[in-house]
Amino acid sequence: MSKTFADLVAFLAGFSHDLYRFVLAAFPWGEGELAGKSGPDEWQKDVLNDIRDGLKDPSTVIREAVASGNGIGKSALVSWIIIWAMATHEDTRGVVTANTEAQLRAKTWAELSKWYRLFIARDMFTLTATSIFCVQEGHERTWRIDAIPWSKDNPEAFAGLHNQGKRILMLFDEASAIYDEIWNVAEGAMTDADTEIVWCAFGNPTRPQGKFYECFHSAKAMWHTRQIDSRNVAISNKQQLKEWEEQYGEDSDFFKVHVRGIFPSASDNQLISRQLVDVALRRELEQRLYKFAPVIIGVDPAWTGGDMLAIVMRQGLYSKVLELLPKNDNDLAVGRKIAKYQDDYGATAVFIDMGYGTGIYSVGRDMGRSGWRLVSFAEAADGDEYANKRAEMWAQVKKWLEEGGSIDDDGLADELTGPEAYINRRGKLQLESKDDMKKRGLASPNMADALALTFAFPVHIDGNHNAKYRRARRSGKLRRVGTL
Structure with missing residues (x-):
């Protein structure tokens, strides 16, 4: 390993348990594509610090669930967590999935590509259409996070994620629509002792049932939860949100799901109830x-x-x-x-x-x-x-x-x-x-x-x-x- 590589690893390792400071240090805020931007929004900062606090207890599985409206910067947060997990702990392993393969490829992974390009240590890793892994010889298979579309016909694809004594990241994007059996199988990756385990679930709260819904209700004791109203986030399109409010009404299920970040009262994300x-x-x-x-x-x-x-x-x-x-x-x-x-x-x-x-x-x-x-x-x-x-x-x-x-x-x-x-x-x-x-x-x-x-x-x-x-x-x- 070259001295430059070693120095970079040592620098990043200093943020192993401090995600917010990592995000501030790892990207060129105020420059180029990030001109006029100084760092994460407050809600993003809160989630990053929540994970930081959870890491203080190595015996605890960190579970973060965020239900939100549209346009709040969720995909950016997902990308930061993926890059942090990879960059600050040797031989991290992880899986990222989403409600559909199209969402996973065209949005979640596309956003990751943007932040990977801006990452100061991107040369340490290789990003492909389906994975991000370490370039260090001998670590390509042990130090990686993969984008895996879920299938109700093959839930066991999620059963093999173990990484005893190191770090595991499990990330569900648009989690409300992910089949319950995938959640059940994913639980199997949460059993490794002496392992940093971070499980994050994000998305619009489209269904008043299912595992994502349970994170905020019957399983609330196991999850740290947040419900983010798009109107309270700096980067959201306030004009669009106002038009939706006028068109659908603040108490409509549509507005609850896509703006207020709360679960629908009488229906899910169906168009017709x-x-x-x-x-x-x-x-x-x-x-x-x-x-x-x-x-x-x-x-x-x-x-x-x-x-x-x-x-x-x-x-x-x-x-x-x-x-x-x-x-x-x-x-x-x-x-x-x-x-x-x-x-x-x-x-x-x-x-x-x-x-x-x-x-x-x-x-x-x-x-x-x-x-x-x-x-x-x-x-x-x-x-x-x-x-x-x-x-x-x-x-x-x-x-x-x-x-x-x-x-x-x-x-x-x-x-x-x-x-x-x-x-x-x-x-x-x-x-x-x-x-x-x-x-x-x-x-x-x-x-x-x-x-x-x-x-x-x-x-x-x-x-x-x-x-x-x-x-x-x-x-x-x-x-x-x-x-x-």
């Missing part, structure tokens, strides 16, 4: 409340796995699940089936998910069907507050339910409560993907997506539309179902 769909299931509508409205059919095709093709119709506040089919491999048969439903219900529009629906749409076009249209869930939304068309359509479903919408299927009700929603880095509402839902053990919400498709575009008819449609059918002017 169970209470809302239960009321919609029991709701009986008089025909006069919806018969004047255009009939719209939504089709969510499926092609792979155990997904189902769903066909749902909506007329004003009324909706009906028309059919649920195994994955379609016969576009002609499905197209004819949809055409028959269009005739039977006098539908003005048929909106089909573009994902696996182009063949079905082509069948309708060849049959001379009017009102059929492909919809891309990923296309731009009409409203600036939404990340894409899918998020906008689901938000419209929620509004429709709040205004008196009626559903007729228990399966649809379950699907409507499945997806979670969050604010992405551009400050826009984004709906959880189907793939991420499956990672949480939930089925693809095909019926719910089909209902959402009925809100894809505005549909207008004159008051005599249904009568005209029936007359056209009787006169034979409408092409018979299946005619190509």
Whole structure:
């Protein structure tokens, strides 16, 4: 080991049990990218000092849980803790995971890359897309922290983290959505005697259940907890927070989760609550409340796995699940089936998910069907507050339910409560993907997506539309179902 390396190691070792002083010394505050910045925010300083105080008792596992709103500098704090753990104790081992692999790679590890680049001793370590480890020969495997996506199907991937007599870091980012079994397996790394063990869990408090929630409730005696309101943090976007307050209200679950840093009162981070769909299931509508409205059919095709093709119709506040089919491999048969439903219900529009629906749409076009249209869930939304068309359509479903919408299927009700929603880095509402839902053990919400498709575009008819449609059918002017 060179003298320069040895001197640097000795310097950093002086901060082995003082995280706040380490952060002040390890980065070029006031210069370059950090111009105008003098160090951590007060809440970050408090967490760093809390870990410092915990290190005074070597027999104690340090457990820090922080529930917070958005935009408070959480990812920066995570990065500092990772770099401190690596830089101030030889042969530190650790694991970092997050709610999704995308979060882990694109945000948690991306933020670490920024602070690694600014770190005065970055030459001591190598940072890759999935790990940070010491460059000293012979320590590459023993002195490292790895980014490991969790999987409910393979929780044992977290079972092998032991480092007797040295230091262990376990860090959960966006911890509210991490599967409970991963927490249970992680506990196995907390049993090494005479070992510095630091376990940190951070995130929006999206669920009023689960292990992260328990950190603040039934397991509170084991955890040091903080709930951080974004409005009280210096770096947060106060204008954005004010707009959310005006849009959602201070007591809304959305504002609680994403600004106040407190757990929701009646729902989690679902866009649509169970209470809302239960009321919609029991709701009986008089025909006069919806018969004047255009009939719209939504089709969510499926092609792979155990997904189902769903066909749902909506007329004003009324909706009906028309059919649920195994994955379609016969576009002609499905197209004819949809055409028959269009005739039977006098539908003005048929909106089909573009994902696996182009063949079905082509069948309708060849049959001379009017009102059929492909919809891309990923296309731009009409409203600036939404990340894409899918998020906008689901938000419209929620509004429709709040205004008196009626559903007729228990399966649809379950699907409507499945997806979670969050604010992405551009400050826009984004709906959880189907793939991420499956990672949480939930089925693809095909019926719910089909209902959402009925809100894809505005549909207008004159008051005599249904009568005209029936007359056209009787006169034979409408092409018979299946005619190509």
